[in-house]
Amino acid sequence: MTSSMLLSVTTFIYGLAAVCYIAGWIFRRPLAARLGIWSVWVAVVGNGVGFTLRWMESYQMGIGHAPLSNLYESLVFFAWTIGISHLVIEYRYHNRVIGAFTLPLAFLAMAYASLSPHISDRIQPLIPALKSNWLIAHVITCFIGYAAFAVGFGLSIMYLLNKLAAAADGESTEQRPADLLVLQLFLVGLGLILFRFILGWSFGVGLGAALLLAGLVDLGGWLLGRHQRVRTELFSRFPEPSLMDLLTHQTVMFGFVFLSAGIITGSIWANSAWGRYWGWDPKETWSLITWFVYATLLHARLMRGWQGRRIAYLSILGFVAVLFTYFGVNLLPGLHSYGAMTEQLR
Amino acid sequence: MAGGDALAILNRLVSFFASVRLTVVVLLSLAVTSIIGTVIPQNEAPEGYVQAFGPRGYRFLEALDLVDMYHAWWFQLLLLLLVVNIVVCSVERLRASWTIIFTRSPRYRLERFRKSAVQTEFKVDAAPEVLRQTVRTVLGKGFKRRATLAGEDGIEGDCAERWRWSRLGVYIVHLSVVMLVAGGMIGGLFGFEGYVNIPEGEATDTISLRDGSGTRQLPFAIRCNDFSLSVYPNGAPKEYRSSISLLRDGQVIEEKEIIVNDPLRFEGINIFQSSYGKLPPPLPAEGAGPPERLAVHVLSNHSGRSYHEEGAIGDQLDLPEGLGTLRLDAYRPDSQFMGQPLGPAVEATLVHPGQAPIKLTLPLRFAAFDRMRRGQVVVAVTSAIPMPERFYTGLQVTRDPGVGTVYVAFAVMIIGCLVTFFMSHQQVCATVRPRGRQGSTVVVYGITNRNKMAMQRQVDLLARRIAAAAGGPDGA
Numbered sequence: 104m105t106s107s108m109l110l111s112v113t114t115f116i117y118g119l120a121a122v123c124y125i126a127g128w129i130f131r132r133p134l135a136a137r138l139g140i141w142s143v144w145v146a147v148v149g150n151g152v153g154f155t156l157r158w159m160e161s162y163q164m165g166i167g168h169a170p171l172s173n174l175y176e177s178l179v180f181f182a183w184t185i186g187i188s189h190l191v192i193e194y195r196y197h198n199r200v201i202g203a204f205t206l207p208l209a210f211l212a213m214a215y216a217s218l219s220p221h222i223s224d225r226i227q228p229l230i231p232a233l234k235s236n237w238l239i240a241h242v243i244t245c246f247i248g249y250a251a252f253a254v255g256f257g258l259s260i261m262y263l264l265n266k267l268a269a270a271a272d273g274e275s276t277e278q279r280p281a282d283l284l285v286l287q288l289f290l291v292g293l294g295l296i297l298f299r300f301i302l303g304w305s306f307g308v309g310l311g312a313a314l315l316l317a318g319l320v321d322l323g324g325w326l327l328g329r330h331q332r333v334r335t336e337l338f339s340r341f342p343e344p345s346l347m348d349l350l351t352h353q354t355v356m357f358g359f360v361f362l363s364a365g366i367i368t369g370s371i372w373a374n375s376a377w378g379r380y381w382g383w384d385p386k387e388t389w390s391l392i393t394w395f396v397y398a399t400l401l402h403a404r405l406m407r408g409w410q411g412r413r414i415a416y417l418s419i420l421g422f423v424a425v426l427f428t429y430f431g432v433n434l435l436p437g438l439h440s441y442g443a444m445t446e447q448l449r
Numbered sequence: 450m451a452g453g454d455a456l457a458i459l460n461r462l463v464s465f466f467a468s469v470r471l472t473v474v475v476l477l478s479l480a481v482t483s484i485i486g487t488v489i490p491q492n493e494a495p496e497g498y499v500q501a502f503g504p505r506g507y508r509f510l511e512a513l514d515l516v517d518m519y520h521a522w523w524f525q526l527l528l529l530l531l532v533v534n535i536v537v538c539s540v541e542r543l544r545a546s547w548t549i550i551f552t553r554s555p556r557y558r559l560e561r562f563r564k565s566a567v568q569t570e571f572k573v574d575a576a577p578e579v580l581r582q583t584v585r586t587v588l589g590k591g592f593k594r595r596a597t598l599a600g601e602d603g604i605e606g607d608c609a610e611r612w613r614w615s616r617l618g619v620y621i622v623h624l625s626v627v628m629l630v631a632g633g634m635i636g637g638l639f640g641f642e643g644y645v646n647i648p649e650g651e652a653t654d655t656i657s658l659r660d661g662s663g664t665r666q667l668p669f670a671i672r673c674n675d676f677s678l679s680v681y682p683n684g685a686p687k688e689y690r691s692s693i694s695l696l697r698d699g700q701v702i703e704e705k706e707i708i709v710n711d712p713l714r715f716e717g718i719n720i721f722q723s724s725y726g727k728l729p730p731p732l733p734a735e736g737a738g739p740p741e742r743l744a745v746h747v748l749s750n751h752s753g754r755s756y757h758e759e760g761a762i763g764d765q766l767d768l769p770e771g772l773g774t775l776r777l778d779a780y781r782p783d784s785q786f787m788g789q790p791l792g793p794a795v796e797a798t799l800v801h802p803g804q805a806p807i808k809l810t811l812p813l814r815f816a817a818f819d820r821m822r823r824g825q826v827v828v829a830v831t832s833a834i835p836m837p838e839r840f841y842t843g844l845q846v847t848r849d850p851g852v853g854t855v856y857v858a859f860a861v862m863i864i865g866c867l868v869t870f871f872m873s874h875q876q877v878c879a880t881v882r883p884r885g886r887q888g889s890t891v892v893v894y895g896i897t898n899r900n901k902m903a904m905q906r907q908v909d910l911l912a913r914r915i916a917a918a919a920g921g922p923d924g925a
Contacts, residue, residue, distance in 0.1 A: 227685065228685060231689055231708065231709035232709050349902060357870070359866065359870070360863070360866045363862060367862070374852065375710055375711075376709055378723075380852065380855060395479050399476045402472050403469075405899070407470070
């Protein structure tokens with residue numbers, strides 16, 4: 104079995120795990136939750152074996168290198184780090200709901216890698232600029248950071264959902280339409296990624312489908328939300344809001360260390376490849392923007408005592424910056440038209 | 450009272466620059482403004498901007514320095530503001546916490562521990578006197594035992610602590626940011642970044658500077674002995690390799706084969722493999738006659754196929770596809786086209802069947818020249834004697850005395866982050882009070898400056914260790 108086949112299968116196991124966790128959360132079926140944890144294990148192991156296999160295959164092809172050199176390989180590694188982070192949190196905090204919000208991200212990353220027509224799963228030889236030992240250190244540190252931010256993002260979404268439920272229960276008198284708006288944007292964005300970029304639909308159709316998806320989820324949420332009992336059941340197994348808040352903060356701290364290390368290893372690499380450690384290249388700049396956003400979150404929290412909702416917003420904003428650093432930079436105009444000298448060998 | 454006013458203003462200035470609100474505003478401003486430079490390409494030629502944004506748009510971008518925004522005064526000012534904020538804020542806070550961090554005799558009060566939310570209580574089947582000793586042994590591992598405290602109710606507690614110095618972590622991170630900016634400034638002030646293209650076999654000691662400020666003389670000449678390019682079977686580039694010699698007074702002082710990711714570093718100057726190109730074929734020597742054999746390339750626009758034939762001046766060639774004949778009339782060492790010199794060229798006569806003859810000028814160095822005629826065929830003539838391909842290597846030449854500072858700052862930042870995020874000043878205290886005739890109740894308390902959760906885990910761990918050392922918790 105080749106690594107790409109194994110990884111394609113792994114994609115669906117991540118999908119199964121995500122569905123099981125969501126079902127386990129909504130329908131309170133212990134069986135679904137148990138199936139969920141088993142499928143995460145299978146997916147993480149399959150992901151790891153696929154990664155190793157791909158590494159070995161590249162050596163059999165005579166162009167051996169760590170499978171961390173293109174978008175496909177980085178997405179596979181990203182999904183793997185999210186899966187492992189999920190297992191760590193699951194066993195450390197014994198909560199079965201968090202997976203319903205983090206595993207879909209692992210599934211989306213794998214699905215994007217395996218299903219998108221724009222991403223080739225061929226093992227390609229390394230171009231000269233990538234032939235560096237810093238490649239491995241750089242990619243690993245960056246993606247551990249990204250995975251931590253992804254988990255923090257899932258927790259922030261949970262936090263906002265919980266706030267909305269509390270408002271509906273009348274426990275909280277605050278009415279925050281902003282929460283609803285953020286969650287809508289998140290849903291539409293998620294749908295757009297799924298339909299436009301993974302399934303490759305046209306932008307208009309993708310946006311329409313994403314809006315429909317958001318509408319359906321809203322309708323479902325509204326129907327469920329009308330019943331106090333259902334609401335209580337849905338949210339009773341969420342972690343305490345204070346724990347979600349704390350976990351967001353901790354995952355962000357963890358991610359921040361690795362993001363810093365990722366930027367640093369990237370700088371050192373750039374200095375040995377191109378003779379400059381920092382060149383305000385759009386990718387570099389966006390990683391710094393991400394760093395600024397999370398630095399703001401940490402300062403606001405530690406020094407000004409921000410908590411809860413505001414931290415959740417910043418964490419979501421930070422993850423949007425992560426996604427843009429990762430994918431969006433490729434969409435920017437006219438990037439490689441300048442400095443043809445250095446760009447040529449990239 | 451003027452002195453008092455000045456002091457008041459100074460105080461207000463200090464508290465403005467020390468505020469975390471300023472930090473948040475500056476960080477978010479940096480994040481938002483940085484986006485601009487990723488959307489508008491930086492440092493392009495003016496024509497590019499005029500084409501994309503129009504002349505008025507370009508003037509606007511130019512006025513706000515948005516075509517080179519990361520070096521614009523306002524962006525540098527934001528960075529400076531961040532540094533001032535960091536320095537003032539750190540100094541202010543460090544002044545306050547200095548005595549806490551570096552005290553020789555820290556003070557503890559049992560009441561403070563008792564108010565802490567972090568505590569664990571358990572019962573043990575052992576006498577308090579025995580247990581006190583156990584507690585001290587357990588706390589002695591990993592913690593520095595500090596004092597025995599007596600509460601107002603007469604109960605005694607043993608207290609210990611660790612990682613007091615970790616309160617310095619945040620200042621270490623801040624120091625690293627200041628060092629980064631300092632390293633960047635050193636590089637900007639005393640370094641340079643340039644490039645040079647050197648044909649194989651040639652040497653130069655002058656490079657062009659990246660910022661367009663002219664050229665720079667190096668203390669040695671760089672000679673490109675050889676450039677080679679290798680590709681993978683699929684055509685992707687595999688390696689660019691330049692053999693470089695550094696010359697001073699005609700003597701080779703250093704030699705190295707450089708590839709991407711493996712530069713030559715010599716006397717603080719770094720030479721990187723950056724690009725390459727093919728040189729145009731060399732001109733025939735002055736006054737030289739026509740090449741003995743000429744290669745004639747004919748592209749038929751009708752079929753899209755191209756054909757290659759050979760001939761000499763005076764020959765008449767039959768064109769394929771029944772397109773007629775081509776006669777090579779004469780050789781001109783320096784021909785002209787509309788007043789522009791074209792270099793060596795062949796004059797030829799093209800006759801399509803049933804049409805009037807067409808006079809052609811076919812410059813040897815511009816194969817696409819005949820395409821302009823938009824005829825039925827495109828004809829090009831080159832020398833038939835094969836010329837070896839010649840390359841030039843494109844080198845990036847830099848000097849950056851700030852790199853050392855920046856790399857140290859990198860290490861300091863990671864260490865500082867690890868200390869700040871994963872260590873905290875932990876103080877623990879355990880009290881033992883008698884319970885019944887033989888038993889005791891132990892309470893372990895913890896106080897920390899951050900990360901209560903880790904403190905709680907530590908307190909639980911200590912409680913388990915004490916219970917285990919004392920022979921297991923009672924009735925548990």
